[in-house]
Amino acid sequence: MSFGTIFFIVLAVIVLFQLRSVLGRRTGHERPPFDPFSRPDKAAAPASEQNGNVVTLPGRRTEARPEEAPATYASIDAVAAPGTALNADLRRIRDADPGFDAKEFLGGVKIAYEMIVTGFADGDRKLLKNLLSSEVYQGFDSAIAERENRGERMQSSFVGIDDATIVAAEMKEREALVTVRIVSQLISAVLKSNGEVVDGDPETVVEVRDVWTFARDTRSRDPNWKLVETESEDD
Numbered sequence: 001m002s003f004g005t006i007f008f009i010v011l012a013v014i015v016l017f018q019l020r021s022v023l024g025r026r027t028g029h030e031r032p033p034f035d036p037f038s039r040p041d042k043a044a045a046p047a048s049e050q051n052g053n054v055v056t057l058p059g060r061r062t063e064a065r066p067e068e069a070p071a072t073y074a075s076i077d078a079v080a081a082p083g084t085a086l087n088a089d090l091r092r093i094r095d096a097d098p099g100f101d102a103k104e105f106l107g108g109v110k111i112a113y114e115m116i117v118t119g120f121a122d123g124d125r126k127l128l129k130n131l132l133s134s135e136v137y138q139g140f141d142s143a144i145a146e147r148e149n150r151g152e153r154m155q156s157s158f159v160g161i162d163d164a165t166i167v168a169a170e171m172k173e174r175e176a177l178v179t180v181r182i183v184s185q186l187i188s189a190v191l192k193s194n195g196e197v198v199d200g201d202p203e204t205v206v207e208v209r210d211v212w213t214f215a216r217d218t219r220s221r222d223p224n225w226k227l228v229e230t231e232s233e234d235d
Contacts, residue, residue: 136226186208
Protein backbone atom coordinates (compact mmCIF):
# COMPACT_ATOMS: atom_id res chain seq x y z
CA MET A 1 0.00 0.00 0.00
CA SER A 2 1.50 3.32 -1.07
CA PHE A 3 2.09 6.26 1.22
CA GLY A 4 -0.51 8.31 -0.76
CA THR A 5 -3.24 5.71 -0.16
CA ILE A 6 -2.50 5.60 3.59
CA PHE A 7 -2.60 9.40 3.73
CA PHE A 8 -6.08 9.59 2.15
CA ILE A 9 -7.45 6.87 4.47
CA VAL A 10 -6.20 8.73 7.55
CA LEU A 11 -7.64 11.99 6.18
CA ALA A 12 -11.08 10.36 5.59
CA VAL A 13 -11.15 8.98 9.15
CA ILE A 14 -10.38 12.44 10.58
CA VAL A 15 -13.12 14.08 8.48
CA LEU A 16 -15.73 11.48 9.48
CA PHE A 17 -14.81 11.88 13.15
CA GLN A 18 -15.23 15.64 12.95
CA LEU A 19 -18.60 15.35 11.17
CA ARG A 20 -19.86 12.92 13.76
CA SER A 21 -18.73 15.16 16.60
CA VAL A 22 -20.78 18.01 15.12
CA LEU A 23 -23.81 16.34 13.48
CA GLY A 24 -24.21 13.59 16.05
CA ARG A 25 -24.23 15.88 19.04
CA ARG A 26 -27.63 16.45 20.75
CA THR A 27 -28.28 20.01 21.86
CA GLY A 28 -31.63 19.37 23.53
CA HIS A 29 -33.42 21.59 20.99
CA GLU A 30 -34.16 18.95 18.35
CA ARG A 31 -37.76 18.88 17.03
CA PRO A 32 -39.75 15.71 17.73
CA PRO A 33 -40.68 13.49 14.76
CA PHE A 34 -43.56 14.91 12.71
CA ASP A 35 -46.88 13.24 13.39
CA PRO A 36 -49.56 14.23 10.85
CA PHE A 37 -52.32 12.91 13.11
CA SER A 38 -51.41 14.78 16.26
CA ARG A 39 -53.15 17.94 17.36
CA PRO A 40 -51.03 21.11 17.24
CA ASP A 41 -49.07 21.45 20.47
CA LYS A 42 -49.57 24.99 21.64
CA ALA A 43 -46.93 24.61 24.30
CA ALA A 44 -44.32 23.78 21.67
CA ALA A 45 -44.95 26.98 19.71
CA PRO A 46 -42.90 30.11 20.34
CA ALA A 47 -44.30 32.39 23.00
CA SER A 48 -44.93 35.06 20.41
CA GLU A 49 -47.28 32.67 18.56
CA GLN A 50 -49.10 31.42 21.65
CA ASN A 51 -50.58 34.70 22.75
CA GLY A 52 -51.12 36.84 19.69
CA ASN A 53 -47.44 37.90 19.35
CA VAL A 54 -47.48 39.16 22.95
CA VAL A 55 -44.62 37.80 25.04
CA THR A 56 -45.38 37.49 28.75
CA LEU A 57 -42.62 39.08 30.77
CA PRO A 58 -41.15 37.20 33.74
CA GLY A 59 -43.17 37.79 36.88
CA ARG A 60 -46.06 39.34 34.96
CA ARG A 61 -49.45 37.94 35.95
CA THR A 62 -51.60 36.86 33.02
CA GLU A 63 -55.25 37.83 33.33
CA ALA A 64 -57.94 35.70 31.67
CA ARG A 65 -59.48 37.37 28.66
CA PRO A 66 -63.14 38.35 29.08
CA GLU A 67 -64.20 36.18 26.17
CA GLU A 68 -62.51 33.09 27.64
CA ALA A 69 -64.58 32.95 30.84
CA PRO A 70 -67.93 31.92 29.32
CA ALA A 71 -66.27 29.52 26.85
CA THR A 72 -66.28 26.86 29.58
CA TYR A 73 -70.08 26.74 29.43
CA ALA A 74 -70.53 27.65 25.75
CA SER A 75 -71.89 24.24 24.75
CA ILE A 76 -74.29 24.32 27.71
CA ASP A 77 -75.56 27.78 26.83
CA ALA A 78 -76.18 26.50 23.30
CA VAL A 79 -78.67 23.87 24.51
CA ALA A 80 -80.13 25.53 27.62
CA ALA A 81 -80.85 29.23 28.01
CA PRO A 82 -78.46 30.96 30.45
CA GLY A 83 -80.12 31.84 33.75
CA THR A 84 -82.50 28.86 33.68
CA ALA A 85 -82.51 26.07 36.23
CA LEU A 86 -81.59 23.56 33.53
CA ASN A 87 -78.55 25.62 32.54
CA ALA A 88 -77.42 25.82 36.16
CA ASP A 89 -77.82 22.05 36.62
CA LEU A 90 -75.81 21.34 33.46
CA ARG A 91 -73.10 23.70 34.66
CA ARG A 92 -72.85 21.71 37.89
CA ILE A 93 -72.24 18.60 35.81
CA ARG A 94 -69.60 20.45 33.80
CA ASP A 95 -67.91 21.56 37.03
CA ALA A 96 -67.82 17.95 38.26
CA ASP A 97 -66.75 16.59 34.88
CA PRO A 98 -64.56 19.04 32.88
CA GLY A 99 -64.85 16.76 29.87
CA PHE A 100 -68.62 17.17 29.62
CA ASP A 101 -69.73 18.89 26.43
CA ALA A 102 -73.51 19.25 26.12
CA LYS A 103 -73.58 19.37 22.31
CA GLU A 104 -71.30 16.36 21.97
CA PHE A 105 -73.39 14.57 24.59
CA LEU A 106 -76.53 15.05 22.48
CA GLY A 107 -74.69 13.72 19.45
CA GLY A 108 -73.77 10.62 21.46
CA VAL A 109 -77.35 10.21 22.66
CA LYS A 110 -78.61 10.10 19.07
CA ILE A 111 -76.12 7.36 18.20
CA ALA A 112 -76.90 5.40 21.38
CA TYR A 113 -80.65 5.72 20.81
CA GLU A 114 -80.45 4.16 17.35
CA MET A 115 -78.16 1.39 18.61
CA ILE A 116 -80.45 0.56 21.53
CA VAL A 117 -83.66 0.59 19.48
CA THR A 118 -82.07 -1.56 16.79
CA GLY A 119 -80.40 -3.84 19.34
CA PHE A 120 -83.71 -4.44 21.12
CA ALA A 121 -85.44 -5.32 17.85
CA ASP A 122 -82.63 -7.73 16.94
CA GLY A 123 -82.45 -9.22 20.42
CA ASP A 124 -78.77 -8.26 20.66
CA ARG A 125 -78.23 -8.72 24.39
CA LYS A 126 -74.46 -8.22 24.22
CA LEU A 127 -74.85 -4.79 22.66
CA LEU A 128 -77.59 -3.75 25.07
CA LYS A 129 -75.63 -4.83 28.13
CA ASN A 130 -72.90 -2.32 27.29
CA LEU A 131 -75.34 0.57 26.86
CA LEU A 132 -77.87 0.00 29.65
CA SER A 133 -77.75 0.02 33.42
CA SER A 134 -78.29 -3.38 35.01
CA GLU A 135 -81.89 -2.51 35.98
CA VAL A 136 -82.87 -1.30 32.51
CA TYR A 137 -81.09 -4.25 30.90
CA GLN A 138 -83.15 -6.68 32.96
CA GLY A 139 -86.34 -5.12 31.63
CA PHE A 140 -85.14 -5.26 28.03
CA ASP A 141 -83.89 -8.83 28.47
CA SER A 142 -87.24 -9.95 29.90
CA ALA A 143 -89.15 -8.41 26.99
CA ILE A 144 -86.83 -10.10 24.47
CA ALA A 145 -87.18 -13.45 26.27
CA GLU A 146 -90.98 -13.23 26.27
CA ARG A 147 -90.94 -12.45 22.57
CA GLU A 148 -88.69 -15.43 21.90
CA ASN A 149 -90.84 -17.75 24.02
CA ARG A 150 -93.88 -16.82 21.96
CA GLY A 151 -91.97 -17.57 18.77
CA GLU A 152 -92.27 -13.97 17.64
CA ARG A 153 -89.76 -11.60 16.13
CA MET A 154 -89.56 -7.85 15.83
CA GLN A 155 -89.05 -6.26 12.44
CA SER A 156 -87.81 -2.70 12.81
CA SER A 157 -86.32 -0.04 10.55
CA PHE A 158 -84.83 3.11 12.03
CA VAL A 159 -85.70 6.11 9.85
CA GLY A 160 -84.13 8.93 11.82
CA ILE A 161 -84.29 11.35 14.75
CA ASP A 162 -86.25 14.56 14.32
CA ASP A 163 -85.24 16.11 17.62
CA ALA A 164 -83.22 15.44 20.76
CA THR A 165 -83.52 17.97 23.57
CA ILE A 166 -82.13 17.97 27.09
CA VAL A 167 -85.07 18.53 29.44
CA ALA A 168 -83.52 17.88 32.85
CA ALA A 169 -80.17 17.40 34.55
CA GLU A 170 -79.02 16.60 38.06
CA MET A 171 -75.94 15.82 40.13
CA LYS A 172 -76.51 13.11 42.76
CA GLU A 173 -73.32 13.12 44.77
CA ARG A 174 -70.79 11.92 42.17
CA GLU A 175 -73.34 10.69 39.62
CA ALA A 176 -74.48 12.93 36.75
CA LEU A 177 -77.92 12.36 35.26
CA VAL A 178 -79.19 13.96 32.06
CA THR A 179 -82.70 13.43 30.70
CA VAL A 180 -83.33 13.80 26.97
CA ARG A 181 -86.59 14.03 25.05
CA ILE A 182 -86.18 12.19 21.73
CA VAL A 183 -88.55 12.37 18.78
CA SER A 184 -87.82 9.71 16.17
CA GLN A 185 -89.31 8.08 13.09
CA LEU A 186 -89.52 4.28 13.09
CA ILE A 187 -91.05 1.41 11.18
CA SER A 188 -91.77 -1.37 13.65
CA ALA A 189 -93.87 -4.52 13.83
CA VAL A 190 -93.97 -7.76 15.78
CA LEU A 191 -94.50 -10.86 13.65
CA LYS A 192 -95.29 -14.49 14.30
CA SER A 193 -93.07 -17.17 12.84
CA ASN A 194 -95.50 -17.51 9.90
CA GLY A 195 -95.22 -13.79 9.14
CA GLU A 196 -98.56 -12.77 10.64
CA VAL A 197 -98.45 -9.29 12.13
CA VAL A 198 -99.14 -9.27 15.87
CA ASP A 199 -98.47 -5.61 16.59
CA GLY A 200 -97.42 -2.54 14.62
CA ASP A 201 -97.16 -2.12 10.86
CA PRO A 202 -94.14 -3.27 8.82
CA GLU A 203 -94.80 -0.66 6.14
CA THR A 204 -95.84 2.47 8.05
CA VAL A 205 -93.51 5.10 9.47
CA VAL A 206 -94.61 6.23 12.92
CA GLU A 207 -93.43 9.01 15.18
CA VAL A 208 -92.11 7.86 18.54
CA ARG A 209 -91.59 10.20 21.51
CA ASP A 210 -89.34 8.92 24.27
CA VAL A 211 -87.87 10.47 27.40
CA TRP A 212 -84.63 8.73 28.33
CA THR A 213 -82.29 9.40 31.23
CA PHE A 214 -78.58 8.72 30.98
CA ALA A 215 -76.13 8.56 33.89
CA ARG A 216 -72.40 8.52 34.48
CA ASP A 217 -70.11 8.38 37.50
CA THR A 218 -68.10 11.60 37.12
CA ARG A 219 -65.16 10.15 39.06
CA SER A 220 -64.94 7.03 36.93
CA ARG A 221 -62.30 6.63 34.24
CA ASP A 222 -65.00 5.14 32.03
CA PRO A 223 -66.24 8.05 29.86
CA ASN A 224 -69.39 6.22 28.72
CA TRP A 225 -72.91 7.11 29.79
CA LYS A 226 -75.56 4.43 30.33
CA LEU A 227 -79.31 4.47 29.93
CA VAL A 228 -80.84 4.27 33.42
CA GLU A 229 -84.50 5.12 32.81
CA THR A 230 -86.93 5.03 29.90
CA GLU A 231 -90.35 6.56 29.50
CA SER A 232 -92.66 7.04 26.53
CA GLU A 233 -94.63 10.25 26.15
CA ASP A 234 -97.42 8.20 24.62
CA ASP A 235 -97.94 6.30 27.87
